[in-house]
Amino acid sequence: MDFNVKKLASDAGVFFTRAVQYTEEKLGQAEKTELDAHLENLIARADCTKNWTEKIFRQTEVLLQPNPSARIEEFFYEKLDRKIPSRTTNAELLGQYMQDAAKEFGAGTPYGSTLITVGEFQRRLGGAEREFLQMSAINFLTPLRNFLEGDWKTISKERRLLENRRLDLDVCKARLKKAKLAEAKAALWSEEVDKAEHELRVAQTEFDRQAEVTRLLLEGISSTHVNHLRCLHEFVEAQAAYYAQCHKHMQDLQKELSSANGDTFPNAFAVNASTSGVTAGPSPLSTDTLTGASPPSRPPNPSNALESSTLKIEEVKPPATGTRKAKVLYDYDAADTSELSLLADELITVYTVPGMDPDWLIGERGNQKGKVPVTYLELLS
Numbered sequence: 462m463d464f465n466v467k468k469l470a471s472d473a474g475v476f477f478t479r480a481v482q483y484t485e486e487k488l489g490q491a492e493k494t495e496l497d498a499h500l501e502n503l504i505a506r507a508d509c510t511k512n513w514t515e516k517i518f519r520q521t522e523v524l525l526q527p528n529p530s531a532r533i534e535e536f537f538y539e540k541l542d543r544k545i546p547s548r549t550t551n552a553e554l555l556g557q558y559m560q561d562a563a564k565e566f567g568a569g570t571p572y573g574s575t576l577i578t579v580g581e582f583q584r585r586l587g588g589a590e591r592e593f594l595q596m597s598a599i600n601f602l603t604p605l606r607n608f609l610e611g612d613w614k615t616i617s618k619e620r621r622l623l624e625n626r627r628l629d630l631d632v633c634k635a636r637l638k639k640a641k642l643a644e645a646k647a648a649l650w651s652e653e654v655d656k657a658e659h660e661l662r663v664a665q666t667e668f669d670r671q672a673e674v675t676r677l678l679l680e681g682i683s684s685t686h687v688n689h690l691r692c693l694h695e696f697v698e699a700q701a702a703y704y705a706q707c708h709k710h711m712q713d714l715q716k717e718l719s720s721a722n723g724d725t726f727p728n729a730f731a732v733n734a735s736t737s738g739v740t741a742g743p744s745p746l747s748t749d750t751l752t753g754a755s756p757p758s759r760p761p762n763p764s765n766a767l768e769s770s771t772l773k774i775e776e777v778k779p780p781a782t783g784t785r786k787a788k789v790l791y792d793y794d795a796a797d798t799s800e801l802s803l804l805a806d807e808l809i810t811v812y813t814v815p816g817m818d819p820d821w822l823i824g825e826r827g828n829q830k831g832k833v834p835v836t837y838l839e840l841l842s
Contacts, residue, residue, distance in 0.1 A: 553587030
């Protein structure tokens with residue numbers, strides 16, 4: 462008990478002298494031992510690494526799991542050293558809802574069968590997303606977390622110890638300086654000078670040893686950068702594989718829907734996969750660009766027997782869905798009463814009907830209605 466009390470009193474005394482030295486340094490009333498330039502550069506580089514690693518880690522967490530409540534739940538599971546339960550992704554949940562809805566609407570209906578197909582592909586997208594999240598957590602997040610919670614804590618501990626050794630060294634320097642001033646006044650203080658010099662040598666040795674330990678740890682930041690670089694490459698590879706899977710799934714889905722619903726949705730509104738915009742015929746250019754340009758040739762009159770014999774413009778009704786707005790690119794004069802004359806830059810409503818020639822659409826402008834050539838239009842979203 463006596464030993465513990467003495468140690469407590471000694472530690473309190475050391476803490477007090479360090480606090481006094483630190484305060485005097487801040488007030489400019491005491492000298493401060495400066496670290497060498499190389500060590501200062503290592504410390505600055507380590508602080509920069511820690512700050513940016515922490516920001517990258519936090520933002521990657523947000524990217525992989527946007528839900529803050531889910532992130533908090535995963536944090537507690539990690540601290541409790543328990544396995545994080547598997548969580549259904551949003552795409553998988555959407556796919557399940559679509560398939561459940563198809564059962565209610567009827568799997569044999571066009572809408573129901575399409576819901577089943579799209580729902581299945583949404584579930585595949587969700588599975589690819591889950592695999593990406595797992596790979597990213599293992600190959601990228603975990604190494605960053607290990608650095609912040611492991612290596613950096615060790616570095617911070619040794620840096621605090623180095624700072625304490627520096628304060629002790631400066632306290633000993635100040636004590637020796639005072640002892641020498643007193644010695645100059647009275648020779649009786651020579652023993653005090655010897656004691657202060659011995660304490661200074663001990664403090665200097667401990668400071669140099671701790672500075673070397675800290676320097677070695679800080680130089681290890683370079684190997685940390687190399688490790689994080691490898692992890693970054695693995696993260697990018699996982700991202701690329703995930704997006705490639707998603708792209709493939711969506712291409713397969715488009716092909717399946719196109720083959721299944723080709724009769725219901727003719728190719729007049731088909732999206733060209735090689736372009737970023739949705740246009741029909743010529744590229745969507747401004748009227749100024751088209752000044753002086755000749756319009757495309759008039760498409761041939763439809764020879765489809767079904768259309769010529771049964772399609773009567775006055776009896777055509779717009780569908781409940783599938784109508785779109787279109788901008789007229791060139792003037793067009795109707796060849797007969799079944800066609801609609803057009804003026805450049807005007808907006809009309811267009812749609813198609815089953816059995817219609819894909820080079821033509823039904824156009825409406827107010828109470829007027831008639832066939833219009835696709836190549837004279839720019840379809841708007």
